[in-house]
Amino acid sequence: MIPPAYAPDEARGLWVFLEQEGGQLEGVALELLGKGRELARARGILLTGLLLGHGVEAGARQAIAHGADHVVVAEDPLLAAYTTDAYTNVSARIILERKPETLLLGATPNGRDLAGRLAVRLRTGLTADCTGLAWEEGTGLLLGEVTGFGGGVMASIKCARHRPQMATVRPGIFPLPPSDPDHAGRIESVAVSLEAGEIRTQILERVRHAGVDITRASVIVAGGRGVKGDFGPVTELARLLGGEVGASRVACDLGWIGRDHQIGQTGFVTRPKVALVCGISGATQFSVGVKDAGLIVAINSDPEAPIFEEADVCVVDDLFPVLEALIAELKRRRP
Numbered sequence: 575m576i577p578p579a580y581a582p583d584e585a586r587g588l589w590v591f592l593e594q595e596g597g598q599l600e601g602v603a604l605e606l607l608g609k610g611r612e613l614a615r616a617r618g619i620l621l622t623g624l625l626l627g628h629g630v631e632a633g634a635r636q637a638i639a640h641g642a643d644h645v646v647v648a649e650d651p652l653l654a655a656y657t658t659d660a661y662t663n664v665s666a667r668i669i670l671e672r673k674p675e676t677l678l679l680g681a682t683p684n685g686r687d688l689a690g691r692l693a694v695r696l697r698t699g700l701t702a703d704c705t706g707l708a709w710e711e712g713t714g715l716l717l718g719e720v721t722g723f724g725g726g727v728m729a730s731i732k733c734a735r736h737r738p739q740m741a742t743v744r745p746g747i748f749p750l751p752p753s754d755p756d757h758a759g760r761i762e763s764v765a766v767s768l769e770a771g772e773i774r775t776q777i778l779e780r781v782r783h784a785g786v787d788i789t790r791a792s793v794i795v796a797g798g799r800g801v802k803g804d805f806g807p808v809t810e811l812a813r814l815l816g817g818e819v820g821a822s823r824v825a826c827d828l829g830w831i832g833r834d835h836q837i838g839q840t841g842f843v844t845r846p847k848v849a850l851v852c853g854i855s856g857a858t859q860f861s862v863g864v865k866d867a868g869l870i871v872a873i874n875s876d877p878e879a880p881i882f883e884e885a886d887v888c889v890v891d892d893l894f895p896v897l898e899a900l901i902a903e904l905k906r907r908r909p
């Protein structure tokens with residue numbers, strides 16, 4: 575066994591890495607603070623946010639309002655934009671000094687990059703893409719729930735001997751906690767020792783992603799193989815309902831719609847108020863991305879389709895005339 579960087583009995587507290595963009599915390603950081611608050615309360619431990627960046631005071635206050643007891647802030651112009659070397663080096667130094675018991679990160683592109691790098695640097699384990707987090711009864715170890723073996727089974731993973739116990743969670747898995755401006759917490763600035771020479775990459779250009787964000791949509795109309803390449807009615811219905819278009823992986827693989835729209839294990843996890851799922855069979859890998867919708871309406875011509883086990887409203891029919899009728903009715907009401 576590789577010796578741990580620090581012993582479990584030296585480790586204290588639950589930490590959340592607070593990913594930020596332009597000083598504002600990413601949604602997943604707030605979601606993790608919400609879940610972290612619940613987990614910390616259950617064991618009577620402190621919830622600490624780790625915030626790296628430059629000009630991030632507002633983000634630290636945002637973290638306190640969303641449940642952090644304490645925010646450790648490392649500010650430096652070299653941390654203004656994410657780079658693997660700078661963020662790994664600074665985070666690892668702070669973690670080795672403060673010895674958190676648990677560290678949660680968002681499974682965003684940067685969060686995933688940092689988590690993998692940190693786990694190696696800290697010689698600990700990492701449970702990636704958790705769909706649930708809980709304390710194990712008796713031991714108090716973190717249990718990360720993941721879909722395994724191609725999505726066919728749910729597995730609980732723990733890290734018994736190394737610290738911090740690390741997990742990443744994708745955006746949208748946990749709800750956004752409410753903001754409480756009266757919640758009290760401590761913001762602590764720590765000195766950063768970082769040399770430009772430690773950073774092997776140089777950012778030449780930043781390009782803002784112009785695609786859709788289905789993780790924040792309150793209405794989603796999703797299409798799968800059953801739309802047979804024609805996303806017209808699905809898109810029209812989504813537009814009339816003020817929602818976004820979602821898709822199964824098959825529909826994306828076939829090039830009918832962009833990858834930004836993919837719902838599921840290898841796509842996005844969504845939690846809309848209403849999801850209309852059209853011509854999608856409802857494989858576990860798809861359903862994991864829509865199961866927390868407030869209301870699921872499934873339209874499928876196969877009465878045995880697994881999606882009907884998840885759906886609140888089941889329409890056994892050809893999706894095209896059903897969508898046509900819904901579109902006509904909405905247009906009649908709101909021309």
Ligand SMILES: Cc1cc2nc3c(=O)[nH]c(=O)nc-3n(C[C@H](O)[C@H](O)[C@H](O)COP(=O)(O)OP(=O)(O)OC[C@H]3O[C@@H](n4cnc5c(N)ncnc54)[C@H](O)[C@@H]3O)c2cc1C
Pocket residue numbers: 724725797798799800801821822823824825836837838839840841842852853854855856857858859860873874875876879891892893894
């Ligand atoms: C590791 C791994 C990760 C994966 N990740 C994802 C993921 O993130 N997201 C995802 O979606 N999939 C994912 N998959 C694939 C997943 O297992 C399924 O293959 C996929 O979700 C099926 O897509 P579908 O429902 O569109 O197609 P199908 O399973 O082919 O279902 C099409 C459905 O359309 C219905 N239908 C056909 N014509 C009509 C009609 N005219 N009207 C009404 N209904 C009609 C059929 O009855 C059928 O139920 C993953 C698989 C693996 C192994």
